[in-house]
Amino acid sequence: MAGRFRALSLLRSVSAKTCQCPAHSSGSFLHSSPVSPDTDYAFEMACSNIRYGPGVTSEVGQDLVALGAKNVLVVTDKTVAQLQPMSKTLESLTKNAVNFSVFDDVMVEPTDKSFEAAIAHARAGNYDAFVAVGGGSAIDTCKVANLFAADRSAQLLDYVNAPIGKGKVVTAKLAPLIAIPTTSGTGSETTGVAIFDYLPLKAKTGIASRALRPLLGLVDPLHTLTMPRTVATYSGFDVLCHALESYTAIPYHQRSPRPKNPLDRPAYQGSNPISDVWARDSLKIISKYFKRSVGDAGDLEARSAMHLASAFAGVGFGNAGVHLCHGLSYAISGNNTKHVAEDYDSSHPLIPHGLSVVITAPAVFQFTAPMCPDRHKDAINLLGGDASTIKDDDAGVALADVIRRYMQDLGIEDGLSALGYSSSDVPALVEGTLPQHRVTKLAPRQQSWDDLAGILEDSMTVY
CATH class of the missing domain: 1.20.1090.10 (Dehydroquinate synthase-like - alpha domain)
Structure with a gap:
C-alpha cells in the first residue's frame, strides 16, 4: 500500500x-x-502571558485577587473535575477567598450545542473573570462563554469564521481568562481560537480573534501525569x-x-x-x-x-x-x-x-x-x-x-x-x-x- x-x-x-x-x-x-x-x-x-513550572497552579488564586475578581466561573469537564488539576485550582481559590462557581458540563470535542449550554450558563451569572481547567475542549468552551457573556445580544454564528458564519470582528471587552491546560496538544492557552463541531454541517469550524486569548496560561507540568x-x-x-x-x-x-x-x-x-x-x-x-x-x-x-x-x-x-x-x-x-x-x-x-x-x-x-x-x-x-x-x-x-x-x-x-x-x-x-x-x-x-x-x-x- x-x-x-x-x-x-x-x-x-x-x-x-x-x-x-x-x-x-x-x-x-x-x-x-x-x-x-x-x-x-x-x-x-500576539500571545497570552505564559507562566511555567511544576505546581504553578497554586498561584491562580493570588492572580485572581490581583485582578480584583469578585465572581469567577471555573470551566471544566466532568472527568477533569475529579482530578488533581481541578482540586489544586479550587484549593488555591478557596485559600485566597475568591468567590467562584463551577461549570463542569464541557463536552470533549465541543459542539455548537455544548457551546450554547456554556454560553447560557455564563450569561446567567455576573462573572468578572474566568478560569479554564482541562484540555482544549475546556479552554475553548471557556473562551466562547466569556465572549458571549460580554456580548449578550450576539448569536453563535455572528462570530464564527466565514463563510460558515458572519465572521464579525470582536469589539466587546472580555473579562480576564486564566487557562490551566491539562493536556499537551492544543496550545489553546496561547491562542485566540475556539474550535467546535458544527452539527448542521457535520464538520468543525471555529471563532478566531485575538480578543479571545487567555490573559494568562498557567502551564503546570505536574498535570500531564494524569494523561x-x-x-x-x-x-x-x-x-x-x-x-x-x-x-x-x-x-x-x-x-x-x-x-x-x-x-x-x-x-x-x-x-x-x-x-x-x-x-x-x-x-x-x-x-x-x-x-x-x-x-x-x-x-x-x-x-x-x-x-x-x-x-x-x-x-x-x-x-x-x-x-x-x-x-x-x-x-x-x-x-x-x-x-x-x-x-x-x-x-x-x-x-x-x-x-x-x-x-x-x-x-x-x-x-x-x-x-x-x-x-x-x-x-x-x-x-x-x-x-x-x-x-x-x-x-x-x-x-x-x-x-x-x-x-x-x-x-x-x-x-x-x-x-x-x-x-x-x-x-x-x-x-x-x-x-x-x-x-x-x-x-x-x-x-x-x-x-x-x-x-x-x-x-x-x-x-
Missing part, C-alpha cells in the same frame, strides 16, 4: 514546479520584489501537526486580502520569522521527547518537555495558522458515526482531534512538498531524520515516511478505513473541507476538489 501511496501522490505532483514559493524555498522572508497591493505586508505577533497513554499520543500528534503546518504555511506577505484596518488582520496570518522559531523548537522537542512521554506516564522530564512543546507550537500556529491537516480533520471528526476512542469519557462516537489531524498528515505533506521542498526537508531534520541527500522532488515522500514512522511506533490506527470510513465517504469529507477557508487557504499549494479527494483516498490506509 505504501508503494501505491507514493505512486499516486507523485503522479499528482509531476505538473507542479519544484517551488512556487520563493520566500519559503530560500528559507528567508527577506524579499526584494514589491509586495502585491492585494496581499498583506505585515504580520502581528492516559492514548490522550498523550493523540495530543502529541496535534502538537506535531501544529508545528509542521504553521512552518509550511504560505508566508504572511503572500496572504490576501490585505486588511484595510489592522483590526481586520486575522489571527492566522501565514508563516513568519517569529512563528518559525516556535515551530522549529517544538519539532526539536518532539524528536527528543514525544515517544518517551507516551511510553512512560511517569517520565516527568519527557511529559514536561511536551507540555512546553504544546505551548511553543501554540504560539507558532496561533499567529501563522495551520492548513490542510486541520482543514481535513474538521470533516473527519464531524462525519464520524462509528469510531469510539479508548480512554476518552464519551457516550457517543468520537475521533479525538489529534487523531483526526494526523491521519492525513503523510498524504498532506507529500502533496504540499513540491511548493516549498526546503521547508519539508528542514522538517525531516528537525524530527530526527536525515535530509542531507534527499532531492527536492523526493522531499514529500521522505517527510511522509518520517511522519508514518512516528505514527506506527506510537500505535496510530491504520488510516481512515480503521476509523470506519471508505471511499464512498470521500465526497462528504471533501464537501465538509471546502468551507474551511480560514485554514485551507494557508496551504502552500492550492487544492481542487479532486486534490482533496486524492489526499483522502491516499489516507484510507497509512502503512
